[in-house]
Amino acid sequence: MKHLKIKASFVLMIAMILFSSLSVFAQDMTTDAAEAAKSTASNINWLIAGIAILLVFIIGMIFDILSKVGDVQKKQVINWGKINAYLALVFLVVGLSAFAWEMYVHGKLTLFTLPSASAHADEYDNMFMITLWLTGIVFVITHILLFWYTYKYKEDKKRKALFYPDNHKLELLWTIVPAFVLTILVVRGLIVWSNMTTSKDKDAMNIEVFGYQFAWNARYSGADNKLGKYDFRQMGIVNALGVDSTKEFAGDDVITTELHVPVNKAIYLHFRAKDVIHSAYLPHFRAQMNVVPGLPTKFDFTPTLTTNEMRVKLENPNFDYILLCNKICGSAHYRMKMKVIVDTQADFDKWIKEQPALTAKGTENNSLHSFLSKENPIASN
Numbered sequence: 001m002k003h004l005k006i007k008a009s010f011v012l013m014i015a016m017i018l019f020s021s022l023s024v025f026a027q028d029m030t031t032d033a034a035e036a037a038k039s040t041a042s043n044i045n046w047l048i049a050g051i052a053i054l055l056v057f058i059i060g061m062i063f064d065i066l067s068k069v070g071d072v073q074k075k076q077v078i079n080w081g082k083i084n085a086y087l088a089l090v091f092l093v094v095g096l097s098a099f100a101w102e103m104y105v106h107g108k109l110t111l112f113t114l115p116s117a118s119a120h121a122d123e124y125d126n127m128f129m130i131t132l133w134l135t136g137i138v139f140v141i142t143h144i145l146l147f148w149y150t151y152k153y154k155e156d157k158k159r160k161a162l163f164y165p166d167n168h169k170l171e172l173l174w175t176i177v178p179a180f181v182l183t184i185l186v187v188r189g190l191i192v193w194s195n196m197t198t199s200k201d202k203d204a205m206n207i208e209v210f211g212y213q214f215a216w217n218a219r220y221s222g223a224d225n226k227l228g229k230y231d232f233r234q235m236g237i238v239n240a241l242g243v244d245s246t247k248e249f250a251g252d253d254v255i256t257t258e259l260h261v262p263v264n265k266a267i268y269l270h271f272r273a274k275d276v277i278h279s280a281y282l283p284h285f286r287a288q289m290n291v292v293p294g295l296p297t298k299f300d301f302t303p304t305l306t307t308n309e310m311r312v313k314l315e316n317p318n319f320d321y322i323l324l325c326n327k328i329c330g331s332a333h334y335r336m337k338m339k340v341i342v343d344t345q346a347d348f349d350k351w352i353k354e355q356p357a358l359t360a361k362g363t364e365n366n367s368l369h370s371f372l373s374k375e376n377p378i379a380s381n
């Protein structure tokens with residue numbers, strides 16, 4: 001039965017290799033040179049992977065045969081204890097090298113190499129880095145100990161294992177120390193999270209971010225800084241957000257497809273979803289919040305660098321902040337993003353004034369410009 005299984009694996013492996021080699025030729029004939037070169041490279045990779053798996057199988061078979069020879073001759077031909085001990089060392093070296101490589105190569109692609117531009121970003125990054133370093137150091141130390149001791153105390157006929165059932169002091173130590181460290185990390189996290197999600201600034205600008213398959217809208221609250229009521233039954237082609245423009249506070253609301261925010265002003269984002277769960281992710285502002293149908297969520301942050309300032313800082317004239325959907329929400333999830341522009345107060349006032357309000361009455365009253373200018377004497381100059 002076992003031999004049949006091995007034979008079947010062999011046949012499967014050879015079939016895979018043949019198939020991948022044949023598809024190289026098939027692709028060569030149908031695609032242009034560049035495409036063919038790319039697919040050839042990819043097929044060669046598959047071929048190498050196939051050969052590697054085959055090698056593992058062959059080594060496994062050799063060991064299997066040797067062990068059977070040992071059974072017949074009634075003596076130990078393979079010392080599995082020794083093999084496992086050396087494999088533990090190989091795991092240690094290969095595993096830690098892979099970890100170091102991963103941190104070096106893909107570490108550059110993580111959020112923390114992205115420049116940040118919000119008031120809470122430094123604390124957030126600091127918290128993450130402390131957790132990463134702490135868990136990283138513990139990870140490396142525990143893995144060295146784990147694999148090294150597996151190797152050091154490999155099976156030895158001359159050595160007798162020590163029976164050591166428990167040690168209360170040791171158990172207390174390894175329970176209390178991690179519990180203490182984790183409590184500090186978690187409590188700090190809760191405090192920072194609570195600060196980030198509770199608006200303390202009463203003058204924070206209320207903006208609704210509306211997510212649907214597959215785009216975003218922003219709704220500004222107008223001069224009254226209050227978002228008008230909405231009703232899902234009113235959602236339609238014209239009134240996509242279902243805002244009831246006859247209700248109080250709604251007339252002066254402004255709906256846009258870009259999110260403009262003034263710099264150094266507290267922004268209070270109110271999230272709403274139409275269809276499925278989305279997640280509004282603003283990486284540069286270290287902000288993310290689930291956007292759930294029927295369950296309004298909020299996030300507040302203060303942008304600290306305008307788009308132009310960030311362009312200068314990064315020496316990239318094409319840079320733009322972005323709001324992305326970070327929840328796989330359907331087939332076109334990948335293109336669900338909205339441009340975010342951080343303006344100076346004056347530029348923001350100018351921009352919002354150019355946007356039409358929901359009703360003509362609202363437009364007439366749309367004195368968000370003057371409302372903000374009153375608050376910000378610099379902007380009115």
Ligand SMILES: [Cu+2]
Nearest residue numbers: 278325329336
């Ligand atoms: Cu989405």
